[in-house]
Amino acid sequence: MSSQDHETQPIIYLDHAATSFPKPPEVSQALLDALEQASANPGRGSHRMAVQASRELFQCRKTLSKLLDVHNPVDIAFTANTTVALNMAIQGYLEAGDHVISTMTEHNSVRRPLEALKRSIGIEVTYIAVDAQGEINLAEVNQAFTPRTRLLVCNHSSNLLGSILPIAELSSIAHDHGAKILVDIAQSAGHIPVYLSQWKIDMAAFPGHKGLLGPQGTGGLYIAPDMDLNPWIYGGTGSQSEEINQPNVRPDRYEAGTPNTPGIAGLQAGARYVLERSVTKIAEEEQILTQMMIKKLLNIQGVHVLGPEIGKERTGIVSFIMEHKDSAEIAFRLDREFGIAVRAGMHCTPLAHIAAGTLATGAVRASVGYRSTADDIDQLIEAIQYIDRT
Template identity: 55%
Template sequence: MIYLDNAASSWPKPAGVTEAMVRVMNECGANPGRGSHQMAVQASRILFETRRKAARLFGVHNPNDISFTLNTTMALNIAIQGFVREGDHVLCTGIEHNSVRRPLEMLKRNRRVQITYVQTDSTGQIRLEDVEKVIQKNTTLIVCSHSSNLLGTILPVDKIAAIAKKHGIRLLVDAAQTAGCCSIDVEGMGIDMLAFPGHKALLGPQGTGGLYIHPDIELNPLLYGGTGGDSENIDQPHIRPDRLEAGTQNTPGIAGLGAGIDYVLQETVDKIYEKEWMLTQFLMDGLQGINGIQIIGPKMGEAKTGIVTFRMHGASSSEIAFMLDRNYQIAVRSGFHCTPLAHEAAGTKDTGAVRASFGCFNTKEDAQALVDAMKEIRHHFVK
């Protein structure tokens, strides 16, 4: 299998990820923070070490400002539902994933929250003046994808953060497509909350992720329950990270995430980005020479994550993905990618699109195999 669906979940994983998970299961499978015996202490240490590694990667001063979650969706829900109050106004971009849009629309119905979607151009880029001109007196939060999961477009988070700070507004960044393959410094970029996955470019297992919260922000928990410490208190504790981590944590998964971050830190984010960008350029160059194929998103030479999205005249995206899988053993993602807003911006809301997404283990040979397959598929549809 040539795996080109890394924007959904990265594969394969570094060998150290599996080894770390198996080690936990075999040697210290106790509950972290739920006992003083050796195995429980070792499990707690694993969580802290992974927290510390994530803090180093994202420029976070205090590792305890990072709470572990099951995925980016959970992190975004904790941030949005925990921060936004009744009557607030929230800004977000017109390329957001449903993990942002659906929680916001729920709050619009249930808490009388106002939402403004700042539109982008067809490549997913936003005009900063459009952000500033729709700010209201009750605007409390801006939610922004660091990069579109459909287009690969990288948004100017630092400039959006400057606008937010100027108006006393908090900024929540969805780093689902950038954590591990794009440089992120929460303090340097002015990010107040950062939601990130463990299973994509951080190379950890599914069921892992996290949320960074600025020390000045207090969120209402999404889940209430046991935290190990402060058990006699009827209320959820305020201490971090316990406040947002009710219940037993996924220690094997978090151990695997720590090993994945180790790999990223060793290879460096910059080198990973350059490799994936090079592969996107190689693939775009090959696809644009095929009659009937339209590439959507940033043009060649422009900054983007490792995503190349396209459609072909005369064939549905699902047909193409099916043929690539069955006839060529190439895995891609077709359809609407949980982001109808971005498809509206790109002009593909009626057709969907095919998304190929690279990871740090892909090669030029993988990209060339997709080009060669698309040439044959195109010939099949024009006979």
């Protein structure tokens, strides 16, 4: 296949764990409308475009609140992505001498901030082991708490294994010990139901560009009403400008500077699409495709699938390795020869690879989304069978 043919062939997109694609048409339209009609600074003026910009932000908060089970929309602070949200939470809450409990399935967006604070201010971190399927021992979590434990940080679903942690139970354990819980819902928001208020979650970081179907450069941090974080960024908010300190009012306290209004308008359209289609329905459809993919991959000799065993609940992430085949080469050939987009490598979660036994090899990750089809899965399987033979 020539380079030109490769660039023009239709893409079979199975990399939704990184970024959802394609976006619903409503998202692109919302971005354009915001650029044309709301290209002013929200909260910084009373003219019609500034008011419209403020309205875009509030409508997005309202939609996200319905989708994520949040009682008050102002408890959602917009960020550029999940990584920024996690850093805001971790660095805004922890103090010198604190003890933190996390897990071996965390993304580097959790591990690296924790390790940085460990070096800089002397926090202590305990990583709870998971088995090869990504399951955690709740008794071990309970035993890890000390009088200095202030925070439990965990993901809802592993971006490598697709495993789903029992967040409600983990939240209860943390609160029983007087600690708070921060949840990374990057791989669950928009893919499976999330109940932040029902689960009594203290903080939750989410992306706009994955399951919520919004554009890149959007995301947010839910901060429970009784939580107070030290602001991560200080500056203009359009409110209480006469004060030398950052305002206490939400969401201004956590949103200094001009926001990404067009992006947030696009996120509002994506989240509304998910809400109207129903997260439960999306989850059911993705689960069918995920189990189909696992079953067919396991029929190929030499293929090993990571994460929960077939039939067990997981998000739409299926990572696998092939005997005698390099994961990076597999992903490259899938793209170049078959027009199939997947991801290979460490997936920014080395501890999860240690748990899975794949730190030395990495893994190929195929992930389904709201527009994936059975035909996409069949074409992936045919391509893997061809790569296995050649």
